[in-house]
Amino acid sequence: MTALRDREAVEAEERERLARYAVASAESRGRVVAEPPHRLRTAFQRDRDRVVHSRAFRRLEYKTQVFVRHEGDHYRNRLTHTLEGSQIARTIARALRLNEELAEAIVLAHDLGHTPFGHAGERVLAELMRGHGGFDHNRQSLRVVDLLEERYPGFRGLNLCSETREGILKHGVHWEHPVPLPPASEQPCLEAQVADLADEIAYVNHDVDDGLRSGLLSAEALARIPLWTELREATRRRIGEAGEGVLRARTIGALIDRLVGDLVETSARRLEAAAPADVAAVRSRAEPLLGYSGPLDRERRRLKRFLHDELYLHPHVVEATQASVPLLRELFEAYHKDPAWLPAHVRTRFAVDGEARAIADYIAGMTDRFAHSERARVRGEA
Ligand code: MG
Numbered sequence: 001m002t003a004l005r006d007r008e009a010v011e012a013e014e015r016e017r018l019a020r021y022a023v024a025s026a027e028s029r030g031r032v033v034a035e036p037p038h039r040l041r042t043a044f045q046r047d048r049d050r051v052v053h054s055r056a057f058r059r060l061e062y063k064t065q066v067f068v069r070h071e072g073d074h075y076r077n078r079l080t081h082t083l084e085g086s087q088i089a090r091t092i093a094r095a096l097r098l099n100e101e102l103a104e105a106i107v108l109a110h111d112l113g114h115t116p117f118g119h120a121g122e123r124v125l126a127e128l129m130r131g132h133g134g135f136d137h138n139r140q141s142l143r144v145v146d147l148l149e150e151r152y153p154g155f156r157g158l159n160l161c162s163e164t165r166e167g168i169l170k171h172g173v174h175w176e177h178p179v180p181l182p183p184a185s186e187q188p189c190l191e192a193q194v195a196d197l198a199d200e201i202a203y204v205n206h207d208v209d210d211g212l213r214s215g216l217l218s219a220e221a222l223a224r225i226p227l228w229t230e231l232r233e234a235t236r237r238r239i240g241e242a243g244e245g246v247l248r249a250r251t252i253g254a255l256i257d258r259l260v261g262d263l264v265e266t267s268a269r270r271l272e273a274a275a276p277a278d279v280a281a282v283r284s285r286a287e288p289l290l291g292y293s294g295p296l297d298r299e300r301r302r303l304k305r306f307l308h309d310e311l312y313l314h315p316h317v318v319e320a321t322q323a324s325v326p327l328l329r330e331l332f333e334a335y336h337k338d339p340a341w342l343p344a345h346v347r348t349r350f351a352v353d354g355e356a357r358a359i360a361d362y363i364a365g366m367t368d369r370f371a372h373s374e375r376a377r378v379r380g381e382a
Contacts, residue, residue: 010042019097021276023189029162032146032179033155043161048105050158054151056112056144062367064118066207066311067214068320074213076206078111084206085110088260089198095264096271096290098190106167106195109160113140116368117324119312124328125360132356138170139177140364146179148361150345167192185283193290201259204303209252211311225306227299231255262296327375328363334378335359341378 011026018024025042038046051057060079067075086107093103114137115121122137129135146157166182211217222228231254239250267290274289276282335342349358376382
């Protein structure tokens, strides 16, 4: 064994370590613009690094997940959500002998297309773009990595591998996209399925945590969820005397552990039973192969419904993000009326993407705080 572990060595290890239905880095369907391989990093390590070094990734820090930023420094934003999700994805991928770096790259990129001000912001843009091709955050994430990041001389975007883009894209495409799309299939590769499930485990857990900490979710209301109560009681017995903060943190830890544990065990059994020969066999299945056991799946749905009703529709959360609706509309109209407000790189894209799309791309990329300062500027207040 040589001291240096280069890309070829890592690819050889993958052939030993990964399941036959995993996506091996050396067998990627490749990039839209062919590039020579890297001496040290595999194709998916490179994708992950390109995402982390992108400007859109850094902006995630100042984008609302559920709680708007001025409410406190300890609530999740899109960046910390993304990082928690990516680590959960790595655990699941590793436990199922799938490609960790691919699952990680997909999760790191999955929210790049989110607008400022969470889902309220997305709804405004969708409304403003009606008649101009619409707006959706998954599609926007693909636009970011395929078109909007400008970091290379030979192509627009990050030129990510087909499998990474397949995972970002999620549910097929019913709209125009100027870069050739990954081939359509019934299901995405298993690493994309992992990314989707890890995203959900991350947000369900941190939203319970942030919801309790903020006081918007009450412990009494959450006690209606049997899974939560069971884990909280088991945690209390296990750790003994502890403060409320520690008990909550350990219960959240137990919940993540329960979801991940059930998911990998159930999925491993399904993979053994279905025994897909390769990635193509995974993609052609009518149903996703990864998933939870029946009982936990019901509990998981119940908890998600609870969060939807009690937290996402909480008047305080709705009000805080609804404040952004007139703000984004005003910006869109100001740019449309007088494109001189826009930076030159956006105006030059009018000819390529159309005016409405170029403006929507620009607004979607904004952080919450930049959107506020832009409104002050177009009003002549700044
Ligand atoms: Mg997410």
